[in-house]
Amino acid sequence: MEAPEHRLPSGAAGFASGLVAPPVGSGADKVDVKRLAQTLWRQKWLILGITAVLWLPAVLLINSMTPLYSASTVVVIDPHPNRVINIPSVSEPMGIYQDTVNTEVEILRSRDLARRVVEALNLGQEPEYAATAAKPGPLTPLLEDGRALLIDVVGALPEPLSAMLTPPPRPAAPTGDAAEMESARLIDAFQKNLRISPGVQSRAIRITVEAKDPQLAARAANAVADAYIAIQVEAKRNATQRASEWLQSRLDELRQDMTATGRAAVEAMRSETGMVKGRDAPLVNEEMSALNAQLAEARSAHANAQARLRQLQAVRPGDPESLVGADIGGDPLITGLRQRQAALSAQLAELRAQYGDRHPALTRPAAELRDLNASLATEVDRVVRGLRGEVEQQVARIQDLSRRLEGLRTESFDTLQADVRLRELQRQADASDDNYRRAVTRLKETQVLQALEMTPDVRIVSSSSVPTGPVGPGKTVLAGLAAVVCGAIATGIALVRTMGQRGVYSSHQVEALLGLPAVGIVPLLGRTKRGRNAESARDPYAETGGSDFAEAVWRLCARLRLVRTGAETATAKGGEVIMLTSSVAGEGKTTLAVALSAFLADAGRRVVVVDCDTRRPAVHRLLGNGRPPKGLTDLLGGDATLDQVLHLDERRRVAVIAAGRLVDRPQTLLGSQAMLSLLVELSERYDVIVLDTPPVLSVSDALILAPLADRILYVVRWARTASSLAGAGIRQVRQVGGRVSGAVLSMVNAREHANLEYGARPPGGRSYRLRRIA
Known part of the structure; x- marks a missing residue:
């Protein structure tokens, strides 16, 4: 007996010829903003929950922050001070240049000025600048033990590997004078709270100090300005003093030089050479x-x-x-x-x-x-x-x-050469006299300047006052920013969670990822309600109309064109073999196979269900008839006839062939000529033959039966089966010649699937379920 041909007519596999799954790479690099928004909306409760969990501690931390106060003093560079006496200063006043302002800004930021302010205000006694003892963290002992253990383990290794893996030694604690270290710490802490802002296109410089105490902020800002002016005055006074000392030391040298090369030497030269000078010339x-x-x-x-x-x-x-x-x-x-x-x-x-x-x-x-x-x-x-x-x-x-x-x-x-020498001596004498007179004059001027109070090149135009309100931290702004950051983190977690989901969630993903049309979406079969009778509670397939599960199975039958109308005639070659398989176990293919058979039988079709999963048979349990003594393996092994293994469920009018006894190599029986003969004989007796096969990626039974089926329905569990597993199983079925008609999403959460598929909840309105007639 030869294998039956594919009984679906051309273009009659339940889909139009143009209904093809879109390619996976087409538009894959584009961001669908609408779908992204829908994804975030579906994860809204997760996002809100994570945001709340993260935001509440942040708000508590923000509320515990100490307010900061800011005080500012403005100084202006004044390069043209008023002079009491018209004596040029030793250090020239600064000019009005951009680099001058930048230089003064760096002086205001210098550690020397900060040290003066720290000493003037005695910041070491202020609470916010007081030193705090460093306490070891709760994990410090554990980390130290781990470090010691790592050093012991690495020490036992060979020398090259030990040198590479040995952790670096800890940096030595700073040594030095405790007072200097404390001063350096206070200077660093004060400089962190000091802000120097040069004016734009102006000679003004703003000095801002932040502190937890408003009075300390005002005093510190004014102290910085005073220290800055004191540094300028001190620099001018030191320069004048150094110039005076240098001029004093040079006077003796100039006096000796004037004696050696003065007028006496000139007159001596005149007398020696006999060049008596007249009134105006020799x-x-x-x-x-x-x-x-x-x-x-x-x-x-x-x-x-x-x-x-x-x-x-x-x-x-x-x-x-x-x-x-x-x-x-x-x-x-x-x-x-x-x-x-x-x-x-x-x-x-x-x-x-x-x-x-x-x-x-x-x-x-x-x-x-x-x-x-x-x-x-x-x-x-x-x-x-x-x-x-x-x-x-x-x-x-x-x-x-x-x-x-x-x-x-x-x-x-x-006497010409003597006159030349005489003139040279005269010039030297005049220069010596001039230098000596200038030095004496400048020494007297510097002594006068040193006695006077030096005038700085800057002046304070706005002294700082005690601030009335804090400038930070802006708790409202920080709380809002924390909410935004927490929301962003929660959104990222939701997106990562969504991206980490490897399952298939919608018919669009079925078509895009698996390259198959989605022929059906079957919801999860829930528990029956208490109001139903005992038979319905025992058998979930007894009611073939009205429920969501029933409507989904009927929709699947309609798309597969398994429900025959009065205008259609039976095919000439008998029944159609439909095989149901999946990638792994637990995807609901046996439940779907039994439900599909029961609903087709309810529609008047002659249906037989063959349980081909000999390792884990489940069809007999779902139908509730108990496991028959003989089944498929007994028939294929020659220990029983077809009539002996064929059982009819009177309630559902479905014929069933159970799996039979366990055998060591079921692949040999399923691939035998007896299996092909069985399918041919069943196709002559029944309109639809439903084969419930094991998972493709678990055992090879489904791959052996795939070429014998007229069409194959690949069952994919919603949100559980990874697309990579489903794609691998489909490729294996196609490689052996199986005709995969489409994929069925099973065990679907109807409400979540509606959000995934259409981006919104199912619209409200009257139900289309059938009403029972009393």
């Missing part, structure tokens, strides 16, 4: 200057005398016009003669014009003019002789002055 130079002046004067006088001589030598005594322009040296006699000559010449010219050249009136004036010309010629000759003597004197003087000047020039050339 004596030789002054004499040369005087001789040059005399020589120039003599040459000028000589030139003037020669010019006068030449003019007088050209005078003609009888010609009055020749005397015009001649320099006669202001002689009064010649001047009078020239005036008389001019008058007589004019008189003769007038008489000639009136009487002619031969008139007797011209004789006397002409004789007087001749006598006058002779006297004028005599006087001119006298003046010429005087000018010649003067010229000769000037020439002699010029020659004498030239000889003397040449001698001085020779003497000046010989």
